[in-house]
Amino acid sequence: MNRVAKKESMMTEDEDKHIPVLPRETLAALDIKADGVYADCTLGGGGHSQLIAGKLAEGSGRLIGFDRYARSLEIVRKRLEWFPRFEAVHADFKDFGRVWDELQLPPADGVLYDLGLSSIQLDDAKMGLSFMRDDPLDMRYDGTESTETAADIIAAASEAELLNLFFRFGERRARRIARKIVEERELSPIETTGRLSKVIASVSKRGRSRVHPATRCFLALRSRVNRELESLAESLPAAIGRLKRGGRIVVLTYHSLEARITKDIFTRAARGCSCELPHDECMCSGEPLVKWVNRKSVKPSEEEIYENPRARSAQLRSVERL
Numbered sequence: 369m370n371r372v373a374k375k376e377s378m379m380t381e382d383e384d385k386h387i388p389v390l391p392r393e394t395l396a397a398l399d400i401k402a403d404g405v406y407a408d409c410t411l412g413g414g415g416h417s418q419l420i421a422g423k424l425a426e427g428s429g430r431l432i433g434f435d436r437y438a439r440s441l442e443i444v445r446k447r448l449e450w451f452p453r454f455e456a457v458h459a460d461f462k463d464f465g466r467v468w469d470e471l472q473l474p475p476a477d478g479v480l481y482d483l484g485l486s487s488i489q490l491d492d493a494k495m496g497l498s499f500m501r502d503d504p505l506d507m508r509y510d511g512t513e514s515t516e517t518a519a520d521i522i523a524a525a526s527e528a529e530l531l532n533l534f535f536r537f538g539e540r541r542a543r544r545i546a547r548k549i550v551e552e553r554e555l556s557p558i559e560t561t562g563r564l565s566k567v568i569a570s571v572s573k574r575g576r577s578r579v580h581p582a583t584r585c586f587l588a589l590r591s592r593v594n595r596e597l598e599s600l601a602e603s604l605p606a607a608i609g610r611l612k613r614g615g616r617i618v619v620l621t622y623h624s625l626e627a628r629i630t631k632d633i634f635t636r637a638a639r640g641c642s643c644e645l646p647h648d649e650c651m652c653s654g655e656p657l658v659k660w661v662n663r664k665s666v667k668p669s670e671e672e673i674y675e676n677p678r679a680r681s682a683q684l685r686s687v688e689r690l
């Protein structure tokens with residue numbers, strides 16, 4: 369048994385909880401060089417990191433991991449104990465540029481983003497992320513005391529703000545749900561995932577859909593609490609700027625808003641534009657920074673979705689630095 373296989377056979381229950389999505393396709397898109405420097409911006413349970421480290425172990429390559437969820441760092445540090453050239457950083461990937469520069473790292477050969485949350489977080493009661501349980505309605509990945517919880521947003525947002533938030537994330541019953549939340553919170557504060565999930569379900573018909581009626585509202589709240597879209601929009605340009613020529617960025621997205629931000633930033637970088645202006649106002653005359661590797665997204669097979677239902681909405685896109 370080789371070192372990676374031996375470690376996998378000793379995996380703890382937590383590491384095992386989160387199955388990496390599109391594992392082969394992700395490695396292929398990263399096109400790992402055994403002596404390269406790689407970043408996994410979303411360590412999670414370390415599934416992808418383990419695979420990347422397995423390739424880097426054949427040479428002198430290094431892996432830098434980021435996560436906002438402290439427990440992920442503990443889990444992955446333990447999981448990668450066998451790989452000495454791994455460093456885990458407790459940081460939001462929006463600070464990718466600052467962290468990379470502070471660590472005085474050379475230009476990267478590859479950077480991976482596997483967005484969203486891990487199954488480990490979903491099962492962590494104090495995170496308050498799951499509508500399948502009844503936990504305090506928190507949702508902060510990093511537990512930072514100073515930032516708003518989902519309960520704070522549910523308590524303070526106006527009906528119009530809730531409507532807009534849910535609608536933006538594709539919830540067709542956003543109006544009814546927002547109104548019901550406002551009615552219910554006047555009776556008593558909505559402070560648990562179970563209560564919020566029931567309030568949403570009370571105005572949503574499940575029909576024949578296998579998707580829980582609270583899915584999109586929970587996604588919208590989680591994304592807003594953790595400023596997920598803003599972090600992605602800040603991080604991708606910083607990562608492009610720190611890629612070596614021939615280095616790759618691979619992004620796994622799980623909903624259309626993440627996919628749109630990724631496509632927009634990559635498209636502009638491939639066209640030679642790096643400014644923040646809307647497309648029709650852009651005056652950039654810069655050279656293209658990247659070329660597409662996977663402009664058309666790579667999606668999981670039926671077989672992978674059967675084995676790992678979490679993969680069902682995954683889309684992989686990647687670019688290479690010119």
Ligand SMILES: C[S@@+](CC[C@H](N)C(=O)[O-])C[C@H]1O[C@@H](n2cnc3c(N)ncnc32)[C@H](O)[C@@H]1O
Nearest residue numbers: 388410412413414415416435436460461482599
């Ligand atoms: C889908 S999981 C990654 C799973 C991982 N690829 C694996 O195979 O186990 C996403 C991880 O990204 C982390 N995360 C999400 N947004 C982040 C951000 N802005 N900065 C750093 N970590 C973030 C979450 O805490 C979570 O652990």
